Amino acid sequence: MKNKTKQRIFLILAATFILLSGIYGCSILNKHFKELKGRYSYDKENGVLLKFQSELEFEKEEILSYSNKKTSALKTEIIDFTLQKRDSKTGEFLDYEVKAAYVIQNDKLLFTEIPLHFPSCDIFTLNNKNAFVAAVDDENAFLVNINDASSTKIFDDDNISLFKKNSETKLIYAKIISVSPDGRYIIYTTNRNYIDGDSPDSLDIYSCEVRFGTETKLMNFDNKEFLFWEKSADSQNFLFRELREIDNQNSDILSYSITDLTQKIFYKFDSSISNTYKISDEQYIYVLETSKAEEDSSRNITIHLFDIYSNDKITVNAKQYSTIWDVKVSENKEYIAFSGSYVNIARQAIPEIVTVNLETQTIVAHYEQSENNYVINSFFWLPDNILGVNFQNTINLHKDLCRLLDIKHK
Secondary structure, eight states: OHHHHHHHHHHHHHHHHHHHHHHHTSOOOOOEEEEEESOEEEETTTTEEEEOOOSSSOOTTSEEEEETTEEEEOOOEEEEEEEEEEOTTTOOEEEEEEEEEEEEETTEEEEOOOOTTSOOOEEEEOSSSSEEEEESSSSOOEEEETTTOOEEESSOOTTOOOOOTTOSSOOOSOEEEEEOTTSSEEEEEEOTTTTTSSOTTOOEEEEEETTTTEEEEEEEOTTEEEEEEOOSTTOOEEEEEEOOSSSOOOOOEEEEETTTTEEEEEEOOOTTSOSOOEEETTTEEEEEEEEEOTTTOOEEEEEEEEETTTOOEEEEEOTTOOEEEEEEEOTTSSEEEEEEEEEOTTSOEEEEEEEEETTTOOEEEEOOOOSTTEEEEEEEEETTTEEEEEEEESSOGGGOEEEEEEOOOO
16 A cells, blocks of 8 residues: 555656656756855956945955856955036035945956945946046036046036026936947937927937047937947947837837947848847847737747847747746857746746757746745856846845856756
8 A cells, every 4th residue: 555655656746747847848957056145247348247236335245256157256446536516406516525446357447336325426437447437417527547536527518508506407418328348439418409498308419539528419319229339349339229109119220330420220120020129138139929829828928039240040939938028148149048927826927037948949947046035136147058146135135145057958
């Protein structure tokens, strides 16, 4: 009798394994090989992990070097510098004191996130180790010397007569968007040409050569979205798209040269599958094609990824996942990962981080959150098919986690 009971248990377990294998492609859930205290993002260009914003102070492991599954904390330096910030009520300029932490990696400056309870400041690096751009409002930007912490206004705004005290419309003299990869130019939006007219919320986009402070108007930037810089060793072209609210359709991806002042179509979007697309890792766009199975009316989603540089296409069936977002391709293009959720028997939406082997099309769910008060926050790819998964603690900010998984479908 005992043997029959054991056989019955074995058969139940075997049947369960076969069922799960059918769902997840005969693969095994990977265990993490490293756990970091805090949430991180990966800077591929510099090979470092950057910690998400801390709360009260700069912490020891704000920037980690990463290589061959190993991390090492880089020692940060602190710089204190002073900028001028206009008082929105009186119009007077006051000293605004900023504290930032940085390292020098590959002869370039890398900055940590400024803690939440410190004075905020937007910092843009210039592809060198001597200076950076800092901005605290939308009126000006400053070139800061890393060696003596001196700061110089980039834009000559001494004669600005556009600012009005207690005005309902805010003057955006220069809202910094990005710095060109070579560090020569900054691009920014401004409403300075419209602030006194009938459309004070309209924006133009400008470029400025940092070294000389030379400004050039590029175009009107209403209903347009900056994406990123075109990948090239000497690229001074940025990519953008138009925002179409009427037909809810994404535009082609456009390229603009800030040296030639010319615009062209960079990537023509095929809207035959879907009207909209999402952008992934500054190299891919993806669209989700939804269909319904005839037998049970369930929703089936197919993921279509397109490399905007080579136009190579990746197609993946998402199987049981009815909602999908944040699709990313591994560096060697062997896997994709996405955030997905499916509805279980109890009609609960279960979110997971999912990886797909592109050769075998096997799907594996990675959800290692075994402790209470944690939710999946985000993920990123590292070299050699290593996946970093961030977990946010809903009770205590200081207990966030980042787990590194070696993705090998078996």
